[in-house]
Amino acid sequence: MSVPRLTTIGFDADDTLWQNEQFFRGTERRLTGLLMQYGDHEQIAGKLLAAEKRNLALYGFGIKGFTLSMIETAVEVTNGEVSGTVIGEILAAGREMLSHPIEPLPHARETVEKLAGAYRLILITKGDLFDQERKLAQSGLGELFDAVEIVSDKSAATYARIFSRHGDGPHKSMMVGNSLKSDVVPAIEAGGWGIHVPHELTWAVEHAEAPVTAPRFRRIADLSELPALIERIATAG
Numbered sequence: 721m722s723v724p725r726l727t728t729i730g731f732d733a734d735d736t737l738w739q740n741e742q743f744f745r746g747t748e749r750r751l752t753g754l755l756m757q758y759g760d761h762e763q764i765a766g767k768l769l770a771a772e773k774r775n776l777a778l779y780g781f782g783i784k785g786f787t788l789s790m791i792e793t794a795v796e797v798t799n800g801e802v803s804g805t806v807i808g809e810i811l812a813a814g815r816e817m818l819s820h821p822i823e824p825l826p827h828a829r830e831t832v833e834k835l836a837g838a839y840r841l842i843l844i845t846k847g848d849l850f851d852q853e854r855k856l857a858q859s860g861l862g863e864l865f866d867a868v869e870i871v872s873d874k875s876a877a878t879y880a881r882i883f884s885r886h887g888d889g890p891h892k893s894m895m896v897g898n899s900l901k902s903d904v905v906p907a908i909e910a911g912g913w914g915i916h917v918p919h920e921l922t923w924a925v926e927h928a929e930a931p932v933t934a935p936r937f938r939r940i941a942d943l944s945e946l947p948a949l950i951e952r953i954a955t956a957g
Contacts, residue, residue, distance in 0.1 A: 726954045729895075730842045731842070737859065751790050831943040833864060900930055904930075914936060
């Protein structure tokens with residue numbers, strides 16, 4: 721009897737199964753509009769990105785940390801003279817982000833449904849616990865996954881732990897996502913497959929070089945190509 725090469729598939733959530741980055745970029749434009757007298761969009765957006773990078777170790781990933789970084793940016797660019805009205809607008813923008821409707825990406829549902837049952841499916845996402853749980857519940861995809869892991873960051877050790885806990889180890893597992901830095905490279909480093917599904921918007925912090933020489937790296941145009949790719953990998957000699 722042949723031993724399966726692939727038993728477990730991990731999916732990223734934001735910008736892999738549903739839209740996410742577009743809400744951050746829209747709110748960023750709202751911030752730069754509020755602060756337009758202190759600089760143009762590129763200048764203020766650059767300061768916001770710098771604040772986000774500084775604060776990742778303190779606030780982690782997600783909307784709440786982004787909102788705090790927006791407030792910090794407003795204080796910085798106004799030399800501490802930002803008004804209470806502007807702070808209120810920033811807080812309102814953060815609350816709106818926390819309640820935005822879920823917009824599934826093309827082919828997300830049918831692809832997950834097609835793979836459910838044939839493989840162990842794990843949703844592996846990082847960010848704020850409450851917000852990620854809200855989005856998963858609204859997506860209607862939760863019941864299709866065998867496990868859900870909401871983590872503070874994604875590293876090779878993260879994938880080794882998760883794929884060993886819920887599957888047969890990283891060597892028989894695959895991670896599917898839009899981020900080369902978080903979804904693909906560390907999954908390959910852990911010994912698994914890394915499948916890149918590019919999204920038109922990717923946060924600058926998530927940029928990384930594609931591991932094109934890695935034997936377990938693949939890139940697909942969208943999720944509709946995933947089942948056929950998995951079938952080829954699973955049945956290869």
